[in-house]
Amino acid sequence: MLLYLSGAYCALYFLATLLMIMYKSQVFSYPHSHLVLDLTLLFLLGILEATRLYFGTKGNLVEAEVLLATSLVLTAASTLLSVYFLLWQTLVLWADSVLSAMLLTLHSLEAILQVAAIGAFIS
Template sequence: MKVLFCLSGAYYALYFLATLLMITYKSQVFSYPHPYLVLDLTLLLLMGILEVTRLYLGTKGNLTEAEVPLAISLALTAGGALLSTYFLLWQTLVLRADSILSATLLALHGLEAILQLVAIAAFVS
């Protein structure tokens, strides 16, 4: 599970940078309404804070075999998946690259959620 957290952290750093650059590109090339630009950038920043917290708690819970940090990380994974879905489907302008990056991140969130549930079940019993 630690390997998946490391992979997810590295992928999210790439995702954050790529999404930030694509939002900048879309704001320059297309007519991107200012309130929606602010919304997308705010949600991306919020997602970054959420991911750092989620990965920290998930790694801590996994290494110490503690259920509470892992459960909080699982709840944050659901929030991260919701934000990934926003960038996949509901963002103001969605490019094909946005779809590919967000779908991959969503798949990583799903895999992590399954493994977190298995780990919590193993730690409880």
């Protein structure tokens, strides 16, 4: 169930972050190279999230440890990108901080449950 919630939230996060980057590029002086970097990392995050959620859902349904472990590794990579958008992007607005903190919370909960599920599937 948490994977479905995360899927909906990731779609919202992607759209909101994309709109905020567009807003920041219009209102603030946003260097072009940083804009390209932020957009590239955002689209990478979107692709990574879709792949992670697919492997997590599929691994949960068929009780496959390898698929869940792959999803766990992708969760770690996605967490790094979330931290980038929380702390290191060119301009961080308050809304960016709130959205990224919520995404990190979901990643943490999912990682804990994935480790527990892998342990249960192995034994």
